[in-house]
Amino acid sequence: MSDGMDQVRTLADQKYKYGFVTDIEADVAPKGLNEDIVAFISAKKGEPDWLLAWRLKAYRLWLTQSEPTWGRLHHAPIDYQDSYYYSAPKRKDGPKSLDEVDPKLLETYEKLGVPLHERAILAGVAVDAVFDSVSVATTYKGKLEEMGVIFTSMSEAVAKHPELVRKYLGSVVPYADNYFATLNSAVFTDGSFVYVPPGVRCPMELSTYFRINAQNTGQFERTLIIADRGSYVSYLEGCTAPMRDENQLHAAVVELVALDDAEIKYSTVQNWYPGDENGKGGIYNFVTKRGACRGRASRISWTQVETGSAITWKYPSCILQGDDSVGEFYSVAITNNYQQADTGTKMIHLGRNTRSRIVSKGVSAGHADNTYRGLVRIMPKAERARNHTQCDSLLIGDQCGAHTTPYIESRNPTARLEHEATTSKISEDQLFYARQRGLSQEEAVALIVNGFCREVLQQLPMEFAVEAQKLLAISLEGSVG
Amino acid sequence: MLEIKNLQATIDGKEILKGIDLVIPDGEVHAIMGPNGSGKSTLSYVLAGRDGYQVTGGSAHYRGQDLLALNTEERARLGVFLAFQYPVEIPGVTGINFLKTAVNAVRRSRGESELDAMQFLKLARKKAKELGVGEEMLRRAVNTGFSGGEKKRYEALQMALLEPSLLILDETDSGLDIDALKVVSEGVVALRSPKRAMLVITHYQRILDYIIPDRVHVLAGGKIVQSGSKELAQELERTGYAQFTGQAA
Ligand SMILES: Nc1ncnc2c1ncn2[C@@H]1O[C@H](COP(=O)(O)OP(=O)(O)OP(=O)(O)O)[C@@H](O)[C@H]1O
Ligand SMILES: [Mg+2]
Numbered sequence: 001m002s003d004g005m006d007q008v009r010t011l012a013d014q015k016y017k018y019g020f021v022t023d024i025e026a027d028v029a030p031k032g033l034n035e036d037i038v039a040f041i042s043a044k045k046g047e048p049d050w051l052l053a054w055r056l057k058a059y060r061l062w063l064t065q066s067e068p069t070w071g072r073l074h075h076a077p078i079d080y081q082d083s084y085y086y087s088a089p090k091r092k093d094g095p096k097s098l099d100e101v102d103p104k105l106l107e108t109y110e111k112l113g114v115p116l117h118e119r120a121i122l123a124g125v126a127v128d129a130v131f132d133s134v135s136v137a138t139t140y141k142g143k144l145e146e147m148g149v150i151f152t153s154m155s156e157a158v159a160k161h162p163e164l165v166r167k168y169l170g171s172v173v174p175y176a177d178n179y180f181a182t183l184n185s186a187v188f189t190d191g192s193f194v195y196v197p198p199g200v201r202c203p204m205e206l207s208t209y210f211r212i213n214a215q216n217t218g219q220f221e222r223t224l225i226i227a228d229r230g231s232y233v234s235y236l237e238g239c240t241a242p243m244r245d246e247n248q249l250h251a252a253v254v255e256l257v258a259l260d261d262a263e264i265k266y267s268t269v270q271n272w273y274p275g276d277e278n279g280k281g282g283i284y285n286f287v288t289k290r291g292a293c294r295g296r297a298s299r300i301s302w303t304q305v306e307t308g309s310a311i312t313w314k315y316p317s318c319i320l321q322g323d324d325s326v327g328e329f330y331s332v333a334i335t336n337n338y339q340q341a342d343t344g345t346k347m348i349h350l351g352r353n354t355r356s357r358i359v360s361k362g363v364s365a366g367h368a369d370n371t372y373r374g375l376v377r378i379m380p381k382a383e384r385a386r387n388h389t390q391c392d393s394l395l396i397g398d399q400c401g402a403h404t405t406p407y408i409e410s411r412n413p414t415a416r417l418e419h420e421a422t423t424s425k426i427s428e429d430q431l432f433y434a435r436q437r438g439l440s441q442e443e444a445v446a447l448i449v450n451g452f453c454r455e456v457l458q459q460l461p462m463e464f465a466v467e468a469q470k471l472l473a474i475s476l477e478g479s480v481g
Numbered sequence: 482m483l484e485i486k487n488l489q490a491t492i493d494g495k496e497i498l499k500g501i502d503l504v505i506p507d508g509e510v511h512a513i514m515g516p517n518g519s520g521k522s523t524l525s526y527v528l529a530g531r532d533g534y535q536v537t538g539g540s541a542h543y544r545g546q547d548l549l550a551l552n553t554e555e556r557a558r559l560g561v562f563l564a565f566q567y568p569v570e571i572p573g574v575t576g577i578n579f580l581k582t583a584v585n586a587v588r589r590s591r592g593e594s595e596l597d598a599m600q601f602l603k604l605a606r607k608k609a610k611e612l613g614v615g616e617e618m619l620r621r622a623v624n625t626g627f628s629g630g631e632k633k634r635y636e637a638l639q640m641a642l643l644e645p646s647l648l649i650l651d652e653t654d655s656g657l658d659i660d661a662l663k664v665v666s667e668g669v670v671a672l673r674s675p676k677r678a679m680l681v682i683t684h685y686q687r688i689l690d691y692i693i694p695d696r697v698h699v700l701a702g703g704k705i706v707q708s709g710s711k712e713l714a715q716e717l718e719r720t721g722y723a724q725f726t727g728q729a730a
Contacts, residue, residue, distance in 0.1 A: 437583035451573025
């Protein structure tokens, strides 16, 4: 082993020894990133030693890593020292109910079209709202608690269910996984934690509305969902962010664990600020999402509708460990103007009779670039594994790009793999036909795009699907003519 | 009333319409016949406002409005409907969804209330039945994988739903079987009213046995070279266009 690696190991095993420089009472950590900041975050949250040690190990490794460059993405270098890594909302003690939540905060949600209280009650959705970095409101807890479902912020989970967190955190996405996941491991501030006990079918869709608020605050969410034997849970993640000029980094990690016969459905609608029509501003979204179908006949399904962000780097994946387990990935990625998306999935087949299905719909307009990057890997023991991949690209105009990069590695001859790919364009003929019937150009585009994405949108829970349809139309406004 | 005066148009710089004069008063049905490539579809596209067709001279007014100054959807909402010679496939978009959006866009522009899903479905089912369009076709993607004849019936269905006031049928009869021709023609005749004007482009006299035209025009070489009563269609069936193509060259 090289000297470099040894050095890394030594560094990684060192204890934090500098002591605090940062005022622990401060609501905002100073700009920049160093061990002190990592320790500050951990101390703010009153974390146990093992977690601080884990964070520091990650931080020290991160220092030796470099950003991955294989994505079809171009952006100015990110100055990691120019960000704030911790900021808390004004209130000191977490509110016990919505009444205790800062009305200003609720107002913001309102503006974003997320009327928290109404939505939660009307839709029967429990909402764990992550505002900035700290959870400020959790509802429907009682009902879930009755059934033994744990749905809390990650910080609370660390405090109340340390054994679960310690067992599963980093078990699907190890701290050393990749540059962004390593950074997240070092500085994650909060996120959601879900545990569904054996045999329990979670009675409601669980949803978290993430939101980026304070200027220059990188967002490092950490989500962990565990579905114990024979349980079922559907989790919704939706995000919006207000207009902003400066690029913001977002590097979340989501880990899913499904044990025997368990099923997790994870749906995302992502519409962070994509930058303006000249490509100025917008969120940089580097996310690591991975699910482990650890038990036999377990099932994980990712559905994502990606319309926002200036840059999307995201590959929700499934590790199909248990025999007969099933992984699914349904994706719509829309890019307009100067947006860039490099997204796809990895399906790693380890167990026998494992099956995976990939449906990817990329829509590109303006000067945008849209890449599907997917890996299907069949390991030697994965007898009779099956994969079906369908990648469709739709182009609007002739200045945008669509790329499909499927990697297939099969190390078992009994595997059955199918791959279909299409590229189409919204034609002048189609637009003329629709407009001749009275539709406006925009209505016509929205209709065609929604039709193109239907297979994926159908996977979303009902209210989410309606929202997503509207979002597609909004994202493509001004893309034609 | 549709009033076309000395209308000239080019595609990619190529002169296709070379001065069309045509007046269709409300309540009348006019037929246009003419050899392949003479500019019949081009005329229909220019009236509907298709991009890429440059009007280089003349005018077209409908009910006093300058059609050429309006964009495609504005014309559609004004009541202009074109039954396409080659209907366009729109994969992924169900007929129900497409037609509901279209009907409501037109209703909105007329200041009428929009139809909700149930109301629309009821209406669509009724009209589909009248025109012999299977209900399952409404659930399929627009024109996608339809046979030639099915596409034409589907055009007729859309016309029945949108209730336009200026109907342009571009070879709607081509591709229809004998029974379908009758059903579709009856559908068109049902729309005939003192308030509607119709332009029926066809190669065959047969459809005109059902939709009896007030006038028949011959379009050749980008010009209307002869006009007459419905008997002209029968005559053309016998004589062909040789006399005009010679003359128009
Ligand atoms: N995009 C184009 N570029 C060049 N020429 C074109 C284009 N579109 C149509 N044309 C030409 O314009 C002429 C008129 O075409 P049009 O489709 O109007 O004929 P038509 O009378 O409808 O014929 P048919 O009876 O075969 O339907 C033809 O010579 C055709 O080749
Ligand atoms: Mg024609």
